[in-house]
Structures are given as C-alpha cells and as structure tokens.
Amino acid sequence: MRTVTMYPVVDAEKCRGCKICERVCPVLSIKVEAKKAAVALEHCLGCANCEQRCPETAITMVRLEQPRLVRQAMDGLDQDAVAGLCRKARLNPKQIICYCTATRAEEAAAAILAGARSPEDVSRMTGVRSGCKVECIQPVLRLLRAAGIVPERPAKGYQWYGLTPTAWDIPEEVKKKYGKRGFYFDEDRKVLELVVAADERSEG
Incomplete structure (x- = not known):
C-alpha cells in the first residue's frame, strides 16, 4: 500500500509540452494536451517522477491537505486463489515485491483477481511502482502473466523494462556450460522453490 x-x-x-512527464508516470496520470501537461489527480500516486524528470522545472510537488491511502483490500477474495496466483508466478504470497511501499505479492495478486489488467492498474490499486519505480515491474509482470494476462506496453511509456530470466528460465546448455565454474543453478532453484512454497501457518 502507499500513503499519497x-x-x-x-x-x-x-511547460513546453515535451511529454517526458507523460512517459515516466507509472500510472499514466499525466497527459499533454494542447502542448501543456495536465494531471488526473484521482490516479496520481504522488511519486514525483514527473517533477524529477521535467527539463523545464515546470512541475512542483505540493502537499495534500488530506493524505490518501492506496491499497487493495483482501476481504471478499478467495485467499487460496490469491496464494495460487502468487505461487504460479514463483512468488511467495508474503514476499515483498516493492520495498519502497512494502507491498507484498498477495496484494498485487489480489488486485489482479479484482480486475487489474496492466501494471498501471496494479499500481493504481496497490501503490506498487511508486517509489524507485525500477525493481517491482518484474514481479508485477510475472503475476499478470501467471493470470494469463499479457498487457500491451504503453506506446509512450518509459516504465516497462520487460521480463528478465529467473532461475526457472535458465537453459540446460547454460547450466552445463557454467555448472563446473561454481554455479549451482539447480540447487539455487530448489532453495527458491522452498521459499515460494513456504506457508506462514506452518511456522514454529
């Protein structure tokens, strides 16, 4: 979750209408119309990406009179379905996928089960990708794909970096080539599988 x-x-x-702010917004809440940037505050997460990247220093961040909490409620959702989606994406439900907002995999999975169909949707519903805006695109895309959703990348967005290989994606020829050089691909994968399968109810 995120407190805006x-x-x-x-x-x-x-403002010169360069559209950099539009391209760096993780929730697509700022658009350039008639060569001037305009903000849709109902979607804005206050991440300041637009302010930080504006070459004209035309954007200033102002404090909200009433902070707004962005989070996906877990109530009413099938918890087994939430956990199942996380594990299909090779993530533990309790695993933090966005350290800037402390968002866990289960909250992003819940957002997808509640209707999110893109990284921008997941961000708007959970606050994920509103801190550093770099690392957490990977688990979000993995969760979407695990749900059978392959979203279209925004034509003008800069915030998508594509999926990177995981321990489950390393080809056998790579394992064979580097296995004798101190890399333990299969052993690492077994450890990661234990993490993914770990159930907090069984602790202690």
Whole structure:
C-alpha cells in the first residue's frame, strides 16, 4: 500500500509540452494536451517522477491537505486463489515485491483477481511502482502473466523494462556450460522453490 501525501502542480508558463512527464508516470496520470501537461489527480500516486524528470522545472510537488491511502483490500477474495496466483508466478504470497511501499505479492495478486489488467492498474490499486519505480515491474509482470494476462506496453511509456530470466528460465546448455565454474543453478532453484512454497501457518 502507499500513503499519497503529495501531488504535482504544473506551471503552464514553463511547460513546453515535451511529454517526458507523460512517459515516466507509472500510472499514466499525466497527459499533454494542447502542448501543456495536465494531471488526473484521482490516479496520481504522488511519486514525483514527473517533477524529477521535467527539463523545464515546470512541475512542483505540493502537499495534500488530506493524505490518501492506496491499497487493495483482501476481504471478499478467495485467499487460496490469491496464494495460487502468487505461487504460479514463483512468488511467495508474503514476499515483498516493492520495498519502497512494502507491498507484498498477495496484494498485487489480489488486485489482479479484482480486475487489474496492466501494471498501471496494479499500481493504481496497490501503490506498487511508486517509489524507485525500477525493481517491482518484474514481479508485477510475472503475476499478470501467471493470470494469463499479457498487457500491451504503453506506446509512450518509459516504465516497462520487460521480463528478465529467473532461475526457472535458465537453459540446460547454460547450466552445463557454467555448472563446473561454481554455479549451482539447480540447487539455487530448489532453495527458491522452498521459499515460494513456504506457508506462514506452518511456522514454529
């Protein structure tokens, strides 16, 4: 989850309509219309990416009078389905997938089961990808694919980096080539499988 405490204000006199802000927004909440940036505050997570990247310093982050909490409720959802989706994506449900917001895999999975169909949807519903905006695209894409969803990448977005290989994707020829050089691919995978399968109810 994320507590939104700031929102961007655009100085129309400074804005040149370059669209960089539009491209770096993880929730697509800022658009350039008539060569001026406009913010849809109902989707904005206050991440300040637009402010930090604006070459004209035309955007200023302003404190909200009333902070807004963004989180996906788990109530009413099939918890076994949530856990099953996480494990299909090779993630433990309790595993933190976004350290900036402390969002766990189960919350992102719940958002997908509740209707999210893209990384932007998952972000709007959970707050994930609103901190560093770099690392957590991977588990979000893995969860979407595990749900059978292959979202279209935004034509103008900069925030997608594609899936990187995991321990489950390493080809046999690579294992064979590097296995004698101190790499333990299969052993690493077994450890990761134990992490994915771990159940907090069985602890202690």
